[in-house]
Amino acid sequence: MSVERVHRMSHAVDAAAPAGVLYNVVADTAPWPLFLPDTVHVERLDSTGTTDRFSQWADTDGRPRPTLWRRTLDAHRRRIDFRRERPADPVTTQGGSWSVEELAPGWSRLTLEQDITVAGNRSADVERVLASARDGARSVLGRLGAVAERWRRLDGLLLSFEDSVRIPGPGEPVHEFLYRVGSWPGRVAHVVGAEVTEVSAGVQRTSMVNLADDGSAYTTEEVRVCFPAAGRIVFKRTRPHPLLAAHAGEWSVEPDATGVTVVCRHDVLLDAGAVERMLGPGADPARAGRHVREVLGRESRATLEPAQQYARESVRSLRPV
Known part of the structure; x- marks a missing residue:
């Protein structure tokens, strides 16, 4: 041996x-x-x-x-x-x-x-x-x-925030909507295109075409790891928003006695070199942080609204006639 x-x-x-x-x-x-x-x-x-x-x-x-x-x-x-x-x-x-x-x-x-x-x-x-x-x-x-x-300025470049919505009813249809990201175009306002590849069970690669405020389109790509039993989907954007050096986060469906709270958390690292290029001369990380918070928050809420509607429709379809 x-x-x-x-x-x-x-x-x-x-x-x-x-x-x-x-x-x-x-x-x-x-x-x-x-x-x-x-x-x-x-x-x-x-x-x-x-x-x-x-x-x-x-x-x-x-x-x-x-x-x-x-x-x-x-x-x-x-x-x-x-x-x-x-x-x-x-x-x-x-x-x-x-x-x-x-x-x-x-x-x-x-x-x-x-x-x-x-x-x-x-x-x-x-x-x-x-x-x-x-x-x-x-x-x-x-x-x-x-x-x-970068330790002296790192705190100013890191940002974490979340958006949430309360939904009465079961969490399964909500998680299903979040999981089926390929169905978002036409349902989620800012998403006009989506391609999804199931790499392995519960692991997805996605490419989404999004609309910015000015109507221009930009593409984001991400890896998603899904934990259906825990009602969680964690993600890492491998091609993030142009203002970001890195972007990760999580969707979570948190049940209680009468329904669920759906939370989308974002953790981002601003790209210091892109701030003035994207927002104009004189822009600083604080302004970039506010802009990213507004953009990603709006996108989160735009996804949570149809998720809420999908859950309501699913509950109605299960009710006896």
Whole structure:
């Protein structure tokens, strides 16, 4: 019986950011869909403050799927140890650590150490797995380092908000309407075209043609992961509104004793370089944030209204004659 070899690798990036800022960018996984292009959704499963466990939906090969991770966080040492649960074949174990070192005031180094074992130690499998891990490490390090370097203005570029509607009656028809995004043209006012591909059960890729205030059309593309039992659909726009660098969010149908509340949440990262180009000279992130809030809020409400109507019609059609 061959003994599986442990393959180790180390990558690092230096960033013009304080060590505490760089550590927090790694420690807080909630905004990762806005920071990492391949990350569609992160779901925290449990947390004690020094340990956590989360599911990360990543779109690395055109088929978004979740990976499970558990971590031990040491803020004092600025170190995070991690381990992947149930890795996909041919990987048998995968783990490592993140560590942050202060180089000088305002300069820090982020290091990612990884250890991986591959079933059978077959050369082709090992080369493919290590190449993927290497490429992923370099990409993630570069992205997180760049985010940390924008720490002084990052709060002004990040925005979260939600819109909701109360609907008396069951939640199933509401979730059905939200799921069947291909039927939105002609029902949702700003949507004039939609193409949907079911990548796998509950995972969709969509392309929608939307109308702006001035009547011009723009296209958005997104990945959606649907959790029908929980009444949730999370999404990541891979081609967001022109004012945004990144856009993620969630539709949720929350039941109570007499009906449901349908909520649409948006998490966005403004594209600082697009603000004046889109809104004119002198426009700042605050104005861009208000504009995006208005546009996306209007689009959410325009979707919630026909969802409400669809639910009412579904309830009436089920009533006995």
